[in-house]
């Protein structure tokens with residue numbers, strides 16, 4: 001049924017005038033400005049995926065009993081479209097987002113979307129709203145998501161879902177140079193546990209992380225680092241980014257994918273780039289105690305967080321209930337910097353893409 005899915009295009013009759021759009025694009029920031037269109041596809045038990053449309057971006061008409069509002073059956077993805085120096089448009093490894101979206105869907109007892117439909121939906125929106133891709137160091141952030149739209153208060157997987165893609169232009173994430181972030185290690189709150197939803201990209205994980213994020217802000221930090229739920233000992237990840245450590249011998253260390261952390265595409269890409277350089281890379285558990293001791297002894301040289309939004313962000317300072325310590329003197333370390341340069345170079349078409357990671361979008 002979904003193999004024959006074809007998209008109906010209903011252009012926005014009142015798109016944003018060019019001058020206004022340019023002013024919005026110049027604003028920068030993250031997640032506050034949106035393009036003129038969206039893609040929606042409906043799913044019902046009897047019809048499967050149907051009613052695929054590219055249409056004007058507008059509010060949903062949602063029944064107050066819509067299951068998502070009560071039981072949080074919702075998943076999402078995050079990816080970026082870039083304009084290369086030659087004026088082409090590319091997406092970075094969108095097939096990986098399509099695949100992960102379906103893994104999240106399975107965990108949340110939601111229907112899966114054929115990967116080619118996911119990719120087509122994203123590409124159609126990029127093509128339709130290509131004028132919303134900022135130049136320079138900006139990009140068009142794409143947010144595919146799906147939620148339970150059935151009006152029913154009983155507790156079971158819903159019988160009706162809505163898939164949607166919206167687009168938001170983002171300026172240079174690090175205006176005025178990438179500043180290292182400070183992180184708060186939460187020893188009270190945890191994000192995910194074995195058997196839970198930590199490896200799924202669902203809104204509920206974020207809802208559960210916000211109180212710890214607020215605690216981080218209260219302690220003057222930008223981000224929160226979560227420890228494992230069983231022992232409150234092992235470093236897992238940040239609220240929305242994976243974490244890496246650089247050891248004194250030049251090797252890299254990162255948390256293994258063991259069901260409680262999100263399998264980041266940035267993480268996987270950096271692992272591949274590091275291995276291709278011949279660096280020693282370990283995916284193993286690393287405790288907060290070790291991190292403190294290794295920072296003190298000088299064994300840890302750098303630390304960074306990674307994800308689609310910021311790509312690579314150096315961690316300059318670590319704070320926790322019992323104290324604080326600095327990493328790399330609060331600066332961005334050389335390996336962090338060079339991995340960021342290589343990955344952003346591939347994403348933006350400045351560095352040769354030998355792995356076919358940058359997928360061109362026809363325009």
Ligand SMILES: *Cc1c(COP(=O)(O)O)cnc(C)c1O
Nearest residue numbers: 240241242262264265266307308
């Ligand atoms: C999305 C996300 C990441 C990063 O994944 P990328 O594919 O690299 O963007 C890391 N952790 C969490 C919790 C996330 O939701």
